[in-house]
Each structure stands twice: as C-alpha cells, then as structure tokens.
Amino acid sequence: MRNALGSIISIVVFLTVFGGFGVLLYNNAQQAKPIRVIVPTEPPPTISVNSLADIFSVGFGEDSTPLPTIAIPTQRFVAPTLPNTEVANIGQTNSPIELYTLAPISQGQTPTPIPPTPTPFVGGEGETPVALIAPQSRATDVWQPPSLPVPQSNDPLGRDHYILARPVDSNARNYGLFYYPYGADGSATIGAERVHHGVDFSNPVGTPIRAAGSGIVVFASSEEQPTLPGSPAYGQVVIIEHDFGWKGEPIFTLYAHLERPLVQAGDVVEMGQVIALSGNSGRSSGPHLHFEVRYKQNLFGSTYNPALWIVPYVGHGTIAGKLIDTRGNDVEDILVTARNLTDGRVFTTQTYTFDGTVNEINADPEWDENFVIADLPVGRYEVIVSWNNQRISQVVHVFEGLTTFVELQPVQAATPQPVDSSP
Numbered sequence: 001m002r003n004a005l006g007s008i009i010s011i012v013v014f015l016t017v018f019g020g021f022g023v024l025l026y027n028n029a030q031q032a033k034p035i036r037v038i039v040p041t042e043p044p045p046t047i048s049v050n051s052l053a054d055i056f057s058v059g060f061g062e063d064s065t066p067l068p069t070i071a072i073p074t075q076r077f078v079a080p081t082l083p084n085t086e087v088a089n090i091g092q093t094n095s096p097i098e099l100y101t102l103a104p105i106s107q108g109q110t111p112t113p114i115p116p117t118p119t120p121f122v123g124g125e126g127e128t129p130v131a132l133i134a135p136q137s138r139a140t141d142v143w144q145p146p147s148l149p150v151p152q153s154n155d156p157l158g159r160d161h162y163i164l165a166r167p168v169d170s171n172a173r174n175y176g177l178f179y180y181p182y183g184a185d186g187s188a189t190i191g192a193e194r195v196h197h198g199v200d201f202s203n204p205v206g207t208p209i210r211a212a213g214s215g216i217v218v219f220a221s222s223e224e225q226p227t228l229p230g231s232p233a234y235g236q237v238v239i240i241e242h243d244f245g246w247k248g249e250p251i252f253t254l255y256a257h258l259e260r261p262l263v264q265a266g267d268v269v270e271m272g273q274v275i276a277l278s279g280n281s282g283r284s285s286g287p288h289l290h291f292e293v294r295y296k297q298n299l300f301g302s303t304y305n306p307a308l309w310i311v312p313y314v315g316h317g318t319i320a321g322k323l324i325d326t327r328g329n330d331v332e333d334i335l336v337t338a339r340n341l342t343d344g345r346v347f348t349t350q351t352y353t354f355d356g357t358v359n360e361i362n363a364d365p366e367w368d369e370n371f372v373i374a375d376l377p378v379g380r381y382e383v384i385v386s387w388n389n390q391r392i393s394q395v396v397h398v399f400e401g402l403t404t405f406v407e408l409q410p411v412q413a414a415t416p417q418p419v420d421s422s423p
C-alpha cells in the first residue's frame with residue numbers, strides 16, 4: 001500500500017516537473033524571434049567638405065554678399081602686398097622669401113599708396129586717422145570670393161565670432177588695405193603716426209555700403225549733424241547698434257568718409273541692406289570706407305579688429321597671433337609675413353601699436369592677439385617675423401572659416417661664445 005502510494009506520488013511529481021518544464025519550453029519557443037540580418041541600404045557616409053562647388057550650387061542665402069554682377073576673372077585673385085622694400089629684409093637667414101610683385105590680375109587696379117606726405121594730425125576725442133589712398137578710377141574687374149554664410153563660429157573652443165557680413169560687395173574691394181591694417185601706426189607705410197582703429201576698403205565714390213548686421217541706426221550724418229560730434233575727421237558717418245551681441249555685450253559698426261548716408265538715425269536695418277554710398281568726406285586723402293567694429297561701448301577707445309568679426313571668404317581663413325618678447329610683452333609695430341608653403345605667396349601685416357591712451361586699440365576679447373592676417377586661402381603657412389636680429393617663425397595650417405592662433409617668441413639669448421682670437 002505504501003509502495004503504491006509512493007509510486008503515485010512519484011508519478012505526480014514526475015508529471016508536474018517535466019510537464020511544467022515542457023510548458024516552459026513551449027512558451028519560450030513561441031517567444032523566440034527569428035534572427036534578422038541588417039543589410040545596409042544606404043551608402044556609407046563620405047567625407048563632407050564645404051566645397052566651393054557645393055556652395056555655388058545652393059547659393060549663398062539672401063542675406064549674404066550678393067554674387068558678383070560681372071564676369072569672374074580668369075586669372076586667380078592675388079592679394080596686394082606691401083611694396084618690395086617692405087618685405088626685402090624678411091627671410092634674410094636661411095630661406096629667403098621671394099619678393100612679391102604687385103598682382104598682375106588687374107593692371108592699375110591694385111591700390112597704390114600715394115607718396116607719403118605727412119600731414120599734421122590734429123588730435124581730439126574720437127579723431128580718426130585715415131589712410132593716404134590714391135583716388136581710384138571705377139574698378140570693373142575687381143572681384144573677391146564670396147563670403148561664407150554669416151555667422152561662422154566653428155572653433156571647438158567657441159572663440160570665433162565671425163558674426164558680421166562684409167559691408168562691401170564681392171565685386172568691389174571688400175578686404176582691408178594691407179598696408180594700413182587695424183592697429184598699425186602707419187609710420188612705415190603712410191608717413192604719419194596714427195594708430196588705425198578700423199580697416200579701409202578702397203573703392204570709388206558711390207560704391208554701395210551695406211549693413212554688416214541687423215540693428216538700429218544710432219547715428220547718421222544729416223543736415224543738422226553733418227559729422228559725428230567731436231569727430232569731424234570721419235566725414236559723413238553711419239553707426240549701427242546691432243540687435244545681437246557677443247557674450248552679452250553690444251556690438252556697433254561704424255562706416256565713415258561716406259558720400260552720403262541712405263538711412264536716418266532710428267531706422268531699423270537688416271544685414272546686407274544698403275545704408276550709404278562710399279565717399280571721400282572728412283579727413284581722407286582718397287575714396288574709401290573706414291569701417292570700425294566697436295564692442296561693449298560705442299566709443300573710439302572700444303574698437304576691435306574687424307578682421308576677427310567679419311566672415312571670411314569661401315575657402316579662406318584667418319591667422320591671429322601674438323609676437324612677444326622673452327618676458328612676454330607685446331612687440332609693437334613689426335612687419336609680419338605669412339608665406340604659403342605650397343605656392344610661395346606672401347601676405348603681410350604689422351603688429352599693433354598700443355599708444356597707452358584711453359583711446360587705444362584693443363586686442364580681441366577671445367584671442368588677445370597683436371596681429372591678424374585675414375583672407376588667407378586655406379593651406380599651410382610659415383608665419384615669419386624678423387625682429388631683434390632673429391628670424392622667428394612658426395608653421396601653421398589655415399582652415400576655412402576658422403581662426404588659427406600662433407604665438408611668436410624669440411628664443412632666449414644664447415650663451416655668449418668665447419671669442420675666437422686666433423689670427
């Protein structure tokens with residue numbers, strides 16, 4: 001009897017255990033999903049570059065500098081440089097730089113400084129220095145590459161702030177004069193010592209001037225106020241306070257030596273809107289637009305290098321740098337050359353001159369530079385200065401729409417060597 005009962009219990013246990021296991025197996029089998037093999041249906045990503053062709057194919061947006069209305073020159077664009085005498089002493093050590101001749105692209109179109117004739121500078125608050133620029137005849141074959149879209153701030157550390165458009169179209173000179181850049185004192189090239197608070201775009205009277213960004217006109221010359229009060233040197237002026245800023249601080253742009261404004265104080269303007277015609281008014285020796293970027297305050301002492309605020313051309317970038325002595329102090333008023341290591345073209349500027357007044361120029365809030373070479377075709381460059389009997393250089397790469405920073409510092413003075421007294 002006990003055996004029979006044991007057998008029944010054994011059978012029940014057996015059925016329960018294996019029956020339950022079977023149910024589990026069955027259920028699991030139901031839930032299993034077939035293995036799917038994912039076959040890629042899209043081509044693998046390709047390297048995407050901001051190619052000129054791509055940009056041309058989609059246009060530049062209605063806010064950007066309009067396309068040129070003239071035929072594109074068949075010869076390549078060559079930036080003007082300092083006269084040969086100004087670069088002749090560079091590269092005197094081991095790798096002499098080819099002396100650069102003026103651009104062959106447009107005979108007679110390259111801005112030519114008239115012979116320096118120093119004129120007494122009548123100082124005063126807000127007095128602006130001006131370049132001595134030869135009057136230009138109407139240029140019809142001048143064309144610059146189109147600008148990148150505004151804004152550009154691709155620096156991984158967020159330092160770039162190319163948030164302004166060029167105030168002059170691509171079919172006119174919309175690059176700053178190389179021989180009188182921002183912060184230069186002018187003594188070497190224009191025959192007058194006036195630290196430059198802006199950049200000069202040399203163009204014929206009547207060239208359309210566009211707002212570098214949207215905002216409100218806070219000053220425009222009028223019959224009642226022909227020039228900026230206290231600053232007759234500017235001639236006819238427009239100042240815009242932009243409706244955007246940088247790091248919470250306002251930005252102003254100033255347009256001087258105008259033929260006449262086309263806006264009035266209080267007008268709201270859009271980026272790219274024609275606001276004036278360029279001219280030769282005020283303290284100016286030739287038709288040009290003097291363009292300033294003022295940051296934080298609308299003051300003569302609050303200007304910054306416009307080359308770090310206006311957007312680069314397609315296929316171009318910028319070198320910002322600092323030339324310092326062995327103690328880390330700024331070295332002022334020294335010629336700086338960037339030499340393209342592929343084609344040998346050279347581009348020049350000068351280190352800033354800080355004059356120690358409340359009206360002095362400023363290093364960029366992000367870069368703390370003391371020189372900028374703008375509008376450089378992408379590529380590898382050697383940045384060179386010849387200072388204190390030393391040739392100081394660094395090799396850098398210029399990327400499209402980006403600032404490349406370079407610091408130049410002489411090596412510590414070498415230990416004096418014993419004088420060789422042998423005959």
Ligand SMILES: [Zn+2]
Binds near residue numbers: 129198
């Ligand atoms: Zn100027």
